[in-house]
Amino acid sequence: MKKFLLSININLGEYDSFLNRIVYNASENISSYVCVANVHMLVEAYNNQSFAEIVNNADLITPDGMPLTWGLKLVHGIRQERVAGMDLLPDLLSLASKHKLPVYFYGGTQAMLDQTEIYVSENYPDLQLAGMYSPPFRVLTSQEEHQVINSINGSGAKIVFVALGCPKQEKWMASMKGYINATMIGIGGALPVMIGMQKRAPEWMQRTSLEWLYRLSQEPKRLFKRYAVTNSMYLLLLAKELFSRKTLKSI
Template sequence: MKQRQHFLGLEVDTGPYPSFIHEIGKLAKEKGSAYVCVANVHMLVEAYQEQEFAKVVNAADIVTPDGMPICLGLEHFYGIKQDRVAGMNLLPDLLANAATKKIPVYIYGGDPKLKPLFDTYAQTHLPGLDLRGFYCPPFRPLSEKEENQVVKQINDSGAQLILVSLGCPKQEKWMAAMKGRINGCMVGIGGAMPVMLGIKKRAPVWMQKASLEWLYRLLQEPARLHKRYLVTNTIFVYLYIKEFFNIRIKKK
């Protein structure tokens, strides 16, 4: 279904969008321990700045190309016309697939206030969804005892698809630490849940296609995001230009 392509420090899986839904569902059905990283520009830059985090992402069973800049870069540098596999699309589609294929789901992370809203959404849009748990951990680090209790709770629930909403890079590090301990396929969904539930609006399609979804989010939450995007986007542009010239030199 998919092949991995090295892109600016990340090993990104490529392939048509529906194949990612299929492969993640397959990992869940196999009842093994696996995790999926949904890679955007923020994650790529975090990996560039922290080598250990890069290892965490690249060790994932699947790394999806979330950000449009990543998809455009794959085409620009390697001629790969890649569908965007964004968390905002992936979340509702994975849930719909889980409802159809009878894959039990567990949601870990996010805001506890989302639970009743999710229940209402599921009743309308996801008939047949088997939700085995919805747990929002405290913001402080868990003790070893609490962590063991979480692992037992998730495993005892019988969930095969675990959707993790802790934010990057925390959720990716958590999933990597839980591989081999949690019996299911973990997927880092970041902040996709509030968008799916209609609490936050998503950028218009034209902004998504023009790689401007970050700008829309910035306009929604300028105080929280302005510093991150200023630094992140600057580093990404630097890495992109550097790779452009590296490839040109190699071709000579």
Template sequence: MFNTIHRVQLSSPAKSLPGRPKLKPERKVAISLGLTLLPYNTFIQAVIGAARQHEAAYCCFANVHMVIEAVKDAAFADAVNKSTWVTPDGVPLLWALRAFHRVRQERITGLDVLPSLLEEAAGNQLSVYFYGSTPSILEKCRVFCAECHPTLTIAGMYSPPFRALSADEEQQVIANINASGASMVFVSLGCPKQEKWMAAVSPRISAVLLGIGGALPVLVGAQKRAPRWMQRSGLEWVYRLVQEPRRLVGRYVTTNSLFVYHFLRGLYQYRIRNQV
């Protein structure tokens, strides 16, 4: 059985440009990840502020799967915890924050943030880049943005091959993104690949990288999102499982069981320390 990680290395706040207030979002550890504590709207404005300045920054949207990947893989945990923001995407992480730290935090999901940031980007004349997913989904995304955000500038789109990129290919991708002038890059490679990629390339890209995972197919209507009541009650995973049972059943059985184990273990340790 994997051991619960009690100590995680959190990123230092991004350096602020002259005249811009320093952003030092507080974090609290939930099992293996340090989660950023910010209201939803404050987070959106923080991303837009960094995007305007073309700061090298990246965001991870954490769920149960990511927490357990971080428990199993210290290098992955480090890649996530060094990010500029780690927001609680999954409702169980909100439960963990409340149980371990008595903190009430808004849920900040990639599914919600993507449309919010597209709207903000269009209104603030910030160009965006889409990296990942499939060519067909990217084309649907292009059509969606033209219809719903006609003033939005798409600086570029690229669906990389499933194999690992060579050093030269990766350098060309970085050069292309920088040359595009994009302020934000929406990364859709899936966990843990997208988080590792963002951690590796973020220092060399003058834009905010956001690991949105499977949010893009939902945005363009290729997949449906769970009803609001399932989202609020932490049952969104059940809806996804019904949609893709073969792909997700094994992962959910394993990760959900491990999360419950580490949650209960962490709660027991918290109560012992605080004599609750």
């Protein structure tokens, strides 16, 4: 089941149902991709129709940010628990280890991937690490794309964790659907947090939709403009949607 919120169709359900769906697609070699949606992604989709189509064509769209779960409650009256990338990543690694599903990491710097390899070997000793690749910070040539596809498919990967950041990772996954025989999931900033390169916000900040503020305090130069614009726009769009619905009910 899905519900439309401003620009994207968000999947609903219990947290475990998302995990089960991803694991099933991976075990069946279904070429698919998962968008872990937050305010940034929603606003990007609202401003760009082609990007909205990419997100809405995903096999799963999880409500990553607490502001999205609050939006679903305000607009649709639905209580939906958060399905965050920072929780999905370690849980999927545990399930991949349990079910013998090889995983591949695509994106991030080489230093991040080196640290990831050390982290997973220590924390998930039974995990089958199919491969890793840090792509150049430019558009890949057609030949390079084919090499990446062949490399991932040849590795036997069942799950591909994509750490390119929004909206680049969603565009890449959409372009690879039907070519890469695995389930792809955009994990964005979850990877550096998991491996200890960054810290996650305290639980009280996560529950009160202030995790963005904690991240901002860690990377103010990179994130200030994004949060100042996207958070403000999200609140404005949500207010307009609620006003419009209230007006329609009163007619």
